[in-house]
């Protein structure tokens with residue numbers, strides 16, 4: 001592997017080239033600041049934001065837009081279905097001080113497909129051309145697109161689609177290395193990211209099942225990508241960026257010493273301080289589902305919080321779970337590379 005380079009994304013210099021993936025219900029202010037405690041993340045992200053609804057969201061109260069000053073740089077992901085909502089949505093992102101904009105062209109969720117967004121757009125290159133042209137005309141912010149590999153493996157089709165994005169002015173392409181219908185348990189196709197990388201001049205970021213220093217290293221080796229994007233693992237171990245940044249990018253970060261209850265508590269506190277009461281419990285359940293993986297019997301924690309009917313109740317249940325755990329076992333030493 002050559003020397004590690006800063007990721008040039010429009011006018012942004014992303015360092016280290018480690019990106020938080022947009023995840024609905026997860027990548028809000030509380031998770032982002034939990035991650036920032038440990039460092040090592042070069043670009044943060046919101047969850048997907050509906051371009052049509054965005055202009056009506058309140059910056060102060062909307063759980064989607066809420067953000068503290070330390071959450072920088074922060075990319076805002078737009079869920080688009082056509083070009084018509086883009087002018088107002090982008091004007092809004094400028095007004096609230098977004099640092100970058102990402103277009104969601106890869107989400108396979110049925111509810112997103114139904115409205116004609118996400119991965120479905122990869123089947124409509126002419127519509128995507130209009131969307132990207134419009135976006136590029138309306139913003140000078142760094143602009144990225146996030147895709148999957150398509151409906152089926154089709155080199156020429158994927159190549160044309162990627163060239164279209166680059167030609168219309170996308171600054172960075174993020175590739176979740178799976179086909180539209182492939183589940184997360186399927187091994188990602190990092191070698192396909194290497195192909196995409198060869199076709200384009202803009203930087204390419206690899207995404208999909210990067211969950212450790214070892215898999216980050218393997219993904220970089222196979223894909224030759226300019227950066228890595230991490231999703232689910234950031235919700236179970238928010239210090240994953242710090243580990244990878246230290247080992248692969250030689251950032252002078254301390255060896256993170258992790259107290260699991262303390263990390264959980266930080267997240268809970270951030271929810272309580274920043275989110276309106278009715279917006280807390282669902283987010284706590286979502287996070288707990290991922291975080292519980294740190295414990296051998298984590299399903300007890302996950303199902304107990306899942307069964308809670310109030311935020312206070314969920315906090316109590318989590319605290320009782322932590323009390324049943326060996327405090328020594330709750331302190332994790334970072335993995336050996």
Ligand SMILES: Cc1cc2nc3c(=O)[nH]c(=O)nc-3n(C[C@H](O)[C@H](O)[C@H](O)COP(=O)(O)O)c2cc1C
Pocket residue numbers: 021022023024025026047048077104105106107146176207208209210229230231232233
């Ligand atoms: C709960 C959840 C929500 C997600 N929401 C989004 C989203 O809003 N926008 C998007 O582009 N991808 C979304 N994704 C996909 C992730 O960004 C990422 O591409 C995928 O999880 C693979 O990366 P990982 O293996 O590191 O998790 C979501 C994934 C999960 C698990």
